[in-house]
Amino acid sequence: MLGVALLVFREVLEAALIVTVVAAATRGVPHRRIFIGGGIALGMIGAGLVALGMNFIEGSLGGSGEELFEASVLLTAVVMIGWHVTWMSSHGNEMAQRLRSVSASIKAGSSSVAILLVVVALAVMREGSEIALFLFGLAAGGAGQRDLLAGVPVGLAGGVTLGFVLYLGLLRIPVRHFFRATNWMLVLLAAGLSSSAAAYLIQANWLPALGSQLWNTSWLLSNSSLPGQALHVLVGYEARPAGMQLVFWTITFGAFLIAMRATAMRRVPSTPERYPRQTSPPDGRSSTLDLQS
Amino acid sequence: MNRTYLLRSFVLMGLVGAMGAHADAFGASLTQAMPEYKLVIRNHQFTPSALKVPANTKFKVLVSNQDSTPSEFESSDFSREKIVLPGSTVTVFIGPLGKGQYKFFDDFHQSTGNGVLIVE
Numbered sequence: 078m079l080g081v082a083l084l085v086f087r088e089v090l091e092a093a094l095i096v097t098v099v100a101a102a103t104r105g106v107p108h109r110r111i112f113i114g115g116g117i118a119l120g121m122i123g124a125g126l127v128a129l130g131m132n133f134i135e136g137s138l139g140g141s142g143e144e145l146f147e148a149s150v151l152l153t154a155v156v157m158i159g160w161h162v163t164w165m166s167s168h169g170n171e172m173a174q175r176l177r178s179v180s181a182s183i184k185a186g187s188s189s190v191a192i193l194l195v196v197v198a199l200a201v202m203r204e205g206s207e208i209a210l211f212l213f214g215l216a217a218g219g220a221g222q223r224d225l226l227a228g229v230p231v232g233l234a235g236g237v238t239l240g241f242v243l244y245l246g247l248l249r250i251p252v253r254h255f256f257r258a259t260n261w262m263l264v265l266l267a268a269g270l271s272s273s274a275a276a277y278l279i280q281a282n283w284l285p286a287l288g289s290q291l292w293n294t295s296w297l298l299s300n301s302s303l304p305g306q307a308l309h310v311l312v313g314y315e316a317r318p319a320g321m322q323l324v325f326w327t328i329t330f331g332a333f334l335i336a337m338r339a340t341a342m343r344r345v346p347s348t349p350e351r352y353p354r355q356t357s358p359p360d361g362r363s364s365t366l367d368l369q370s
Numbered sequence: 371m372n373r374t375y376l377l378r379s380f381v382l383m384g385l386v387g388a389m390g391a392h393a394d395a396f397g398a399s400l401t402q403a404m405p406e407y408k409l410v411i412r413n414h415q416f417t418p419s420a421l422k423v424p425a426n427t428k429f430k431v432l433v434s435n436q437d438s439t440p441s442e443f444e445s446s447d448f449s450r451e452k453i454v455l456p457g458s459t460v461t462v463f464i465g466p467l468g469k470g471q472y473k474f475f476d477d478f479h480q481s482t483g484n485g486v487l488i489v490e
Binding site: 131135136143144207210211215217218276279280281290295299300301316317319 | 428430437438439440441442446447448449450451452453455456458460461462463464465466467468477478479480481
């Protein structure tokens with residue numbers, strides 16, 4: 078039972094941390110619960126399909142199918158997050174304003190949440206497919222039903238609880254800094270996902286490692302420990318990173334930084350206090366159109 | 371407005387493009403002959419459970435799963451993870467690694483599926 082609970086817990090935690098950061102980053106956006114819930118539901122369906130199709134995925138592309146699939150999923154999430162953070166760097170102030178004025182007319186935001194729905198769905202799909210394969214195996218191998226019935230809910234509850242704890246922690250960030258903080262968390266998250274994608278491409282021998290273990294800090298924080306795993310998801314921590322992972326991390330981080338600065342400079346020259354944007358519908362509308370065009 | 375949109379697209383596409391280009395440029399040249407080792411998963415255990423491999427050399431390990439349930443070949447010590455479906459064999463590229471011992475495990479059967487790479 079403990080083994081089942083632990084595996085489920087670790088996989089759920091990885092997805093839950095990502096969902097949590099997304100949930101925080103979309104605070105105040107209308108219908109975001111539907112978006113996030115929808116993302117989780119889609120991800121679970123996707124997880125089942127991936128698990129069922131794993132035979133095909135693994136066999137394709139000369140046996141590198143799984144790695145390339147994982148890497149594409151990760152990089153897709155990276156691009157989606159990139160889209161959102163650049164968008165936020167011009168709308169963050171507006172959103173913070175809205176959080177403070179309850180009755181504000183809320184229009185913008187939804188398009189970007191739809192993008193983050195994909196990120197949530199992909200995260201749940203990745204981790205969920207592993208759980209599904211694991212459970213299929215247990216069921217097929219005639220494992221005790223008690224193990225499954227007790228282990229799965231315990232693991233699930235543990236992972237989800239930690240996600241909520243992080244969420245409540247994030248809510249304590251003052252509203253003024255809130256979206257800046259969640260935006261940075263998204264940037265770090267994306268850089269980490271990008272680095273994980275690099276790891277898969279190295280494993281498939283599609284990319285050179287550029288030094289398979291540049292350094293080793295596992296004595297300080299091991300990736301198999303709970304904090305190490307959480308940091309791995311949140312910021313891409315690797316106790317023994319490959320050079321190429323570092324390259325991916327840095328390029329993603331740098332590109333997002335440049336894109337955020339560039340959009341912020343173009344859009345929002347003044348401080349939030351002197352810029353009550355929620356009262357100017359034409360601006361809000363045009364920026365929504367902009368995203369959709 | 372349109373400029374911002376273009377700029378965003380440009381930066382993000384450049385990012386993806388750069389990664390793709392890397393993959394193309396390096397992928398082909400690296401599939402030269404390299405040392406090959408075999409691991410078998412049976413009864414949720416690895417055979418051999420200790421595998422000797424050369425230091426500072428890239429190598430590949432073929433992992434075959436002879437059980438009727440899926441396994442996941444995984445290691446935090448050399449950062450690899452790959453699903454091994456029942457009755458299938460997967461290839462995992464590893465290294466080059468420095469001398470030492472590197473543990474690996476079957477993520478789906480951690481109580482029994484354990485092994486170590488002895489790099490020397």
